Amino acid sequence: MYKRPLSLALSVLVVGALAACGDDDSDTSAGGESTETTSAAPATTSGGATEETMAPEETMAPGTTAASGDIVDTAVGAGSFTTLVTAVQAAGLEETLRSEGPFTVFAPTDDAFAALPPGTVDTLLEDPTGALTDVLTYHAVEGEVLAADVTGLDGQSVPTVNGASITVNVGDDGSVTLTDATGNEVAVVQTDVDASNGVIHVIDGVLLPA
DSSP states (O other): OOSSOOOSOOOOOEEEEEOOOOOOEEEEOTTSOEEEEOTTOOOBOTTSOBOEEEEEOSSOOTTOOOOOSOHHHHHHHHSSOHHHHHHHHHTTOHHHHTSSOOEEEEEEOHHHHHTSOTTHHHHHHTSTTTHHHHHHHTTEEESOOOHHHHGGGTTOEEEOTTSOEEEEEEOTTSOEEEEOTTSOEEEEEEEEEEETTEEEEEESSOOOOO
């Protein structure tokens, strides 16, 4: 079941690494003043806790639950959603996807966009607040819908932020596909990519609302 109800509303995966800790050394100068050596010292928060230095990964790790970046940062950091991020920015949806959310985004890879008929992406980009926005919002639902929730929706139609629905199909082996309004079926190839304001599920095709 959904953790939050679905209704109308609308891809940097990171791995935390603690900064190396170094002791502050004090050297006394000829005038008796001491100078601090801080080159290896980690930054601390106001509560005194050591901050983590976050380094982006090349690819998304399946099942990752730790997140520090929002959905846009996560998609950028993954490196395989360049077209999606460009489209989100062109449609003026970046600010929305950086907001508190939470959102669930079914994110097509660059290869998925490349598989569309020639000229489709360019045509969409020419109408950023119309057709492009319709397509992008068709890939998102309100609330955080994890893989366990999706697999419980076999055969059900799920409303997207666009207003149109997608149909969830779950195979006997647990694989999940989504059928769009045109009858096109795409596969969910990676699930539960966590972001600070929601979750991303990676798909191998582009969903079309009509």
